[in-house]
Amino acid sequence: MKLSTLPLAVRTTCAYCGVGCGVQATPQADGGIVVGGDATHPANLGKLCVKGSALGETLGLEGRLLHPQLRGEDGLRQASWDEALGRVAAGFSDIIARHGPGSVALYVSGQLLTEDYYVANKLMKGYIGSANIDTNSRLCMSSSVAGHKRAFGADIVPGCYEDFDLADMVVLAGSNAAWCHPVLFQRIARLKERRPEVMVVVIDPRRTATCEIADLHLPIAAGTDVWLFNGLLSHLAREGVMDGAFVAARTTGLAAALAVANVDCADPLEVARVCRIEPSKVRAFYRAFAATPKVVTAYSQGVNQSSAGTDKVNSIINCHLATGRIGKPGMGPFSLTGQPNAMGGREVGGLANMLAAHMELDNPEHAELVQGFWKSPRIAARAGLKAVDLFQAIEAGKVKAVWVIGTNPMVSMPDANQVQRALGKCELVVVSDIMASTDTTAFAHVLLPALGWGEKDGTVTNSERCISRQRAFLPAPGEARADWKILCQVAQRMGFGGFDFRAAHEIFDEHARLSSWRNGTGAGCVKRVFNLEGLTGLGERNYDTLDPVQWPVTQGAALGTRRIECGGRLVPTAPRAPVHAASPDYPLSLNTGRVRDQWHTMTRTGKAPRLAGHVTEPFIDMHPHDALLYGVREGELARVSSAWGAMVARVQHGGGIARGAVFVPIHWNGQTASDARVGALVSPAVDPVSGEPEFKHTPVTVEHFGVAWHGFVLTRRSLALDGIAHWTRIQGSGFARYELAGRSAMAARGAWARALLGVGEDEDWLEYEDRAGGVYRAVHLVGERIEQCVFVSARPDLPSRAWLGGLFDLEAIGRDQRAGLLAGRSPGKAIDAGPTVCACFGVGRNTLCAAIRTGKLSEVAEVTASLKAGGNCGSCVPEIRALLAEAHVAGLMQDG
Ligand SMILES: Nc1nc2c(c(=O)[nH]1)N[C@H]1C(S)=C(S)[C@@H](COP(=O)(O)OP(=O)(O)OC[C@H]3O[C@@H](n4cnc5c(=O)[nH]c(N)nc54)[C@H](O)[C@@H]3O)O[C@H]1N2
Ligand SMILES: Nc1nc2c(c(=O)[nH]1)N[C@H]1C(S)=C(S)[C@@H](COP(=O)(O)OP(=O)(O)OC[C@H]3O[C@@H](n4cnc5c(=O)[nH]c(N)nc54)[C@H](O)[C@@H]3O)O[C@H]1N2
Ligand code: SF4
Ligand SMILES: [Mo]
Secondary structure (H helix, E strand, C coil): CCHHHCCCCEEEECCCCCCCCEEEEEECCCCCEEEEECCCCCCCCCCCCHHHHCHHHHCCCCCECCCCEEEECCEEEECCHHHHHHHHHHHHHHHHHHHCHHHEEEEECCCCCHHHHHHHHHHHHHHHCCCCEEEHHHHCCHHHHHHHHHHHCCCCCCCCCHHHHHCCEEEEECCCHHHHCHHHHHHHHHHHHHCCCCEEEEECCCCCHHHHHCCEEECCCCCCHHHHHHHHHHHHHHCCCCCHHHHHHHEECHHHHHHHHHHHHCCHHHHHHHHCCCHHHHHHHHHHHHHCCCEEEEECHHHHCCCCHHHHHHHHHHHHHHCCCCCECCEEEEECCCCCCHHHHHHCCCCCCCECCCECCCCHHHHHHHHHHHCCCCCCCCCCCCHHHHHHHHHCCCCCEEEEECCCHHHHCCCHHHHHHHHHHCCEEEEEECECCCCCHHHCCEEEEECCCCCCCEEEECCCCEEEEECCCCCCCCCCECHHHHHHHHHHHCCCCCCCCCCHHHHHHHHHHHHHCCCCCCCCCCCCCCCCHHHCCCHHHHHHCCCCEECCCCCCCCCCCCCCCCCEECCCCCCCCCCCCCCCCCCEEEEEECCCCCCCCCCCHHHCHHHCCCCCCCEEEECHHHHHHHCCCCCCEEEEEECCCEEEEEEECCCCCCCCEEEEECCCCCCCECCCCHHHCCCCCECCCCCCECCCCEEEEEEECCCCEEEEEEECCCCCCCCCCEEEEEECCCCEEEEEEECCCCCCHHHHHHHHHCCCCCCEEEEEEECCCCEEEEEEEECCEEEEEEEEECCCCCCCHHHHHHHCCCCCCCHHHHHHCCCCCCCCCCCCCCCEEECCCCEEHHHHHHHHHHHCCCCHHHHHHHHCCCCCCCCCHHHHHHHHHHHHHHHHHHHC
């Protein structure tokens, strides 16, 4: 392409987290895309975190699903759209005709665009006539939704990001924002630099990167948040810091909530005992909260993903309602949404117990309103199955057809082996995805190729109710189609009117009109806060150029609404322990969550080499004393098991875990590891109100996973790994990195290695063997380039992969480098950079430590000046700060 014909930069929204950053995507002459922050977007003002910065590396077509596929006798085969759509429509219609509308289901995603989501919900609730549409938001935000509805009567987030700038105290409860909402976290960190007196409190059983800016870290025991916040309510009442006028005018339920709080939580000593933290920390938190009117309490999955998740949410909101600290500048409860369109999904009623446009399923007046607007033949009369119940109903044969769109339940659901059994039995499994091979697509009878980020058009809504456009800047690959289009085409084939949309803006318009239809206080009206009246009738042009805007958008608030003034109901929240208690067989508590540089099941972030170096393998993080107790060792493999399942990963320390707990990341799956799907272990216990699973606590045990040898392969090819006991895979720059381990001793290592790598007798193959030491190393060269290498040892003492990995970027291996090949390191200076800390500039942990030591550096700015690390997106700054602190302590010890 000539430069002059290149399309201009396109403004769009990041594909990942609920911060909802604006992105500028600029196509390059070489076909690549340069991605930068959009300085005009209110969510990020030009900043991006490392995942956002690496979006350009995830757009290649390797592994993409490009054509519809149908399963026949001999597996999947390519099919035409006509045939595939026909099969889905006929399959659903036939099952509905035989077993009724409740026998089919949609399972969708907070990563769909609002337009996709709207159509899916309309199809299920208005035309099929069942509410069996649930979404991965059930696993994510449903406790917040339920908590908001109990408190405010509607799913409202009163505050906005600006409140973080204006606050004098920020409480982060169950949130590792440094890694999961990095751009918002950096906003808080900047605030703290500007005004060091601002108090930051982190409530998390782990000492996470987020704690690097905390004045106070409360490492409470898993599931004890309600005790802590009930105790706070009780303290606020005792100290007389309630806002009597606000409580009287704008709230109900204080007396009942307080009475319940006072039963178990009036005594901070008792709260400290249950939460297993020092009483002085509880008191410090209570005193600071009482003394600081401008306080924002932001919460995420440590709060939501609990069998007491809804009560946790309400116990937090109670404290804000009682003090009138809500909906005003610099204060309020704030639910951090996870997925890019978690909020948009809620607007269209994507959950099985909601109707579109913030209306309720079980309210006949609401149902009549929605059906009247849609002019649909029917409307779901009662709530559908929530995610965990849905997959159980599939296994029980009650639901016979399921269409999974934009989510990977084989990995992300609790008790994931149950999901495997369910999908294996289901009569008709349809999966729409952008990738061909996922743990879930493996079960599809019909596989439908969807357009991905950069290819599709629509809107998303972020944590602060801000609606932004996602815009296409790439052509549709293969035969992929937009999710809304696929849904409409199936609906039409099922004989339903109401789906003749020609473009995304027409769907958005209908969605906006529904939100404002009969929205008021007059006869026949239902008053809802969610209202997009000011965004109706945009037309294609205005929709295309739509600037970010926060709902409600009405005639009175044409530019949107920053804060929603609100009162509400205080809900009594009696504290209770997690459903499954530790037992002699399963004495440890499994906590699961995210790492900085991967997104969920890695289908996209797993493609970006830049994101691979930070955490290269799944791990089991645990306290060193527990490791001793359970006979496992750092750097070696261990098996962690629960009553539901098991997995294998490498033991590590240093994640700030308390005794009695272990932490495992959620990202690895059947495509990236032999046996590291943590969902298989997680208990299917759910919150009774929201149905959200207890992802943060499952009783488990840990044992040594004995192996006879350890190894790794770096290769430009893909390996067949049959018969290897343990493997994990991650994408490097120009190569894939496999970590391997075997359980039986290896006889003929050379023959084994050649077979594994597919290398013939007459190829350029350098090898080294030390039989006695159990060491084998080989390098395969093609021409001047390294093609692959394999290193095996009886002990886990293998050379660093960093230097070898770097050789894959070279067109020709030099003579010096050749000499180092079988040693796995440069023959001269043997510095191993260590695991990546700064992904933007590729700076490793060892490099940083050496620079800090020799340069006697003490500030992040000095580190950035000397190594650039931390100078771009800033996602690694909390880790650099931790290294500086470690070096400081080490220095003191030396001096002392
Ligand atoms: N890098 C990255 N960022 C992401 C995502 C990703 O996959 N990768 N996913 C996005 C999505 S969908 C979501 S939902 C968000 C999630 O964002 P977060 O909720 O911040 O992330 P998690 O790691 O799931 O869990 C947060 C913390 O809860 C703590 N926790 C566990 N149990 C308890 C408890 O009982 N009480 C309290 N107070 N804390 C507890 C855990 O130790 C953990 O540190 O991240 C979004 N951002
Ligand atoms: N143990 C444990 N499990 C958890 C959690 C936890 O903390 N612990 N967290 C839970 C939470 S909060 C969440 S949000 C879930 C996330 O879990 P999932 O939603 O299952 O994870 P993703 O990898 O984001 O799956 C998205 C899928 O959609 C595909 N995709 C991407 N773009 C598109 C598109 O435009 N159209 C279509 N049709 N497909 C697309 C991707 O390739 C991928 O297969 O995990 C939940 N599971
Ligand atoms: S914080 Fe990072 S992942 Fe989240 S929206 Fe912004 S750039 Fe994307
Ligand atoms: Mo999520």
